[in-house]
Amino acid sequence: MTSSLAPVRARVAELAHGRRRNRRASAFCKTLFWGLCAAAVVAWFVPVQTTVLALGVLVALAAVIALVAATLIPVDPIAIAKRYDDRAGTHDLLASSLQLEGDDAFVRAVHEDACAAAEAGGPGTREVFPTRLPREARWLPYPALGCGAAMLFLVLSAATPPQRAPSEEEMAVRLSGAQALQDIRDRLARDEASELNSERLRALQALADLLKNEQIQRKDALAELAKLAAQLDKERRELEGRKLAAEKNATRLAKGEDLKDARRDMEGGKYREAAAKVQKKIEELQKKIEELKKAKADQLEIEKMEQRLKELQQLLAELLDLDALGRELGFELEVLDVLDRIEGELGELGEFDGEEFDNVQLGRPRPPGERPENDEEARQLFAYPSNEDGRGHNKTVLGQAKRALTERQEEEARLRESKGRSSFGQVKTANDRSRSQLAYKEAALAAKQAAEDAIYRQNIPPGYRTYIRTYFEALQPDEHAAAGQPAGRDK
């Protein structure tokens, strides 16, 4: 008969809570440690918000793993009893009692002693399994610091200057532009015949909303405007290409004296009217063919007329297509005009003081201390050689001089004995270390003129023009700078 070890088992079960608590803490810290190590690496490559979210998930995951580990991994009652014996100084009494079985008087005595020891109190759970910081916890600050450093770096690098509220004048321009865009959009949306897809309508609405939003900075609004303008411009070019092809086909098909009026309309761009005339001709021809068929006229003549009918039908299709293309192009041009007007008005509002466009800082007035006091100083300031990169504008405009790229081109060389390849290079930019023979003022003015020409020729889509114009204005030398001074390097 084995004695009842209920008190011993109860004591061990009570102590097991302490063991599980420590195991939970250990599993939690271990998971957190390795998770943080991974996060410290990943944090450099993902947005801060994602990292914060991932850290939250990681903590939750660590808690779940700790809970599961403590629940599922069984605790060894013998080891727990041994731990208790070591703390209580009971010489493995509880641990031995859990293992010894049999009817021996010694074993029963051991069981009795163990029960008495278990009931007599002794060290509690916290003494047997004291709450200690797991070993992994000591290393937690290191990956946590790594995560923190990564996030701090990302936050600092992504920090934007304080938002400047748009002026009333600017808002008026923006609201007016938005209203114009809205009007076009509403009109086109009402026009059932319009083949404009909903994507374009949505883009117009989005830009109108953006212009109305006071939180959006002027440069951001201009950027969005430029994006839409570029897209419309691209579509315009495609439509023009298609229109050209359709016009060619229509001209080819519109032969004959009977289509003289229609041709005149086509030349005047009145495709709808031309189409109506062609339609009328088609109906007349169809009637004529019917009559000839009834009269059982010459089959050859009937076939000739049917061939003509087919051509007229093709012409009609081309004219209708041209009409649709014309309407689409009209829309594109109308929108582009509006965008152009908005961009122009926004650009004329004033300087982008202190506003940064990517890496280029524009229009920042030179601090009073740096302004040349007199002509001599101005001459010296802009005289070459200078060790500084561009005193007429912010240094960040050009940055450090870089080696000019050269274009290389390979050519077949015909030799007397055999064929081979030869290559020659052509330097397309100024040498980075050589002296410029052109005065800085002249160079800047020439560059500005070239930019203006490009804008005038509409090679630059709306939205980008303001940037370009402002940039080249910023490159202009101070009026104190004497003409005829060398431009220095890299200008």
Add this chain to the structure above:
Amino acid sequence: MPRPASRPGGTSDPRRPGRRRPARRAKDPTVNQETGDVRVQVDAFQRDFNRLVTEIRKEIVGYDEQIRLVATALFARGHVLLEGVPGLGKTQLVKALAQAIHTRFSRIQFTPDLMPADIVGTTMVVEDAGGQKTFRFQRGPIFANVVLADEINRATPKTQSALLEAMQEHTVTSGDTTYRLEEPFFVLGTQNPLEMEGTYPLPEAQLDRFLFKLTVDYLGEDDLVEVMNRTTKAHQSGIGPVFDIDRINQMIELVRRVPVADHVVRYAVRIVRGTHPRSEVAPEPVNRFVKYGSSPRGVQAMILGAKVRALSEGRHHASCADVKAMALPALRHRLILNFEGEAEDVRTDSVVEAVLAAVPEIREGAA
């Protein structure tokens, strides 16, 4: 929760300050009466053991640990090899033990010319009163309860091997007759590590038969003063017999009944496996310096010693701490060092201590 100053039912252990002994249920009338006898026997064992130790201390100054270990080996039915330089009281210790337990005691001074028959005995022709001549076995000094094999390494291997059967089987065979030795049969060999000239180191097989090997070291100043006082003045030790042979045999029987939990046995086994080079639990010094580790007799020695230690402390079961306490005397003579170990003068004690430090008392999930 602060530990209570005094636990109900517990008594403080004088040998381990700060530690407490488990509550004794024997004093509780509700305790099962069937275990009462065992408790009485264990209490008696503890009392007699301590009496024996106290009695030997009357003659021997210092060497408390050695005295307790010699007594432990006696009740574990083992033999002890005492090693120490001459004059430290090894022989005196054995004589004091023999006086205290009131048994037949033999002292054999081992010399190179000692023959096996001088130990075991010999068959002689005896003439009776009627003039009839008969062969009679004349028992040698080994037929005693306590045999002191003094300077055992001075006898030839042939003579040393005469002890093998007696130590292991507790029997002596002469011709075709086997004689059983009277229990208890307890051999205490002594040897000194200094004079190696003309000695025959004990073979490993014989060393393995000693339960413990005890080293006797120099005494401290106070103990040495006490020795001087006792030996240079008129002094009567007054050692008297504490108990007789029957009581010793009862105590030996009781030792065998002490239960040992599985985790304690496994701990002893892991320690012995730790002495085996290239085993998974062997620490670096074992792999480096040990040629052969302990035999299974090492486990037996530790477990038996642990049982005696438990009883001598009034406990009904052996613990890991008991095994640990027995590890050094039980294993130090069972390790054979390799050439590197010998060359670097590595002590087997340090190797065993490294094993003890490396082997955990319990492995979770594999008690």
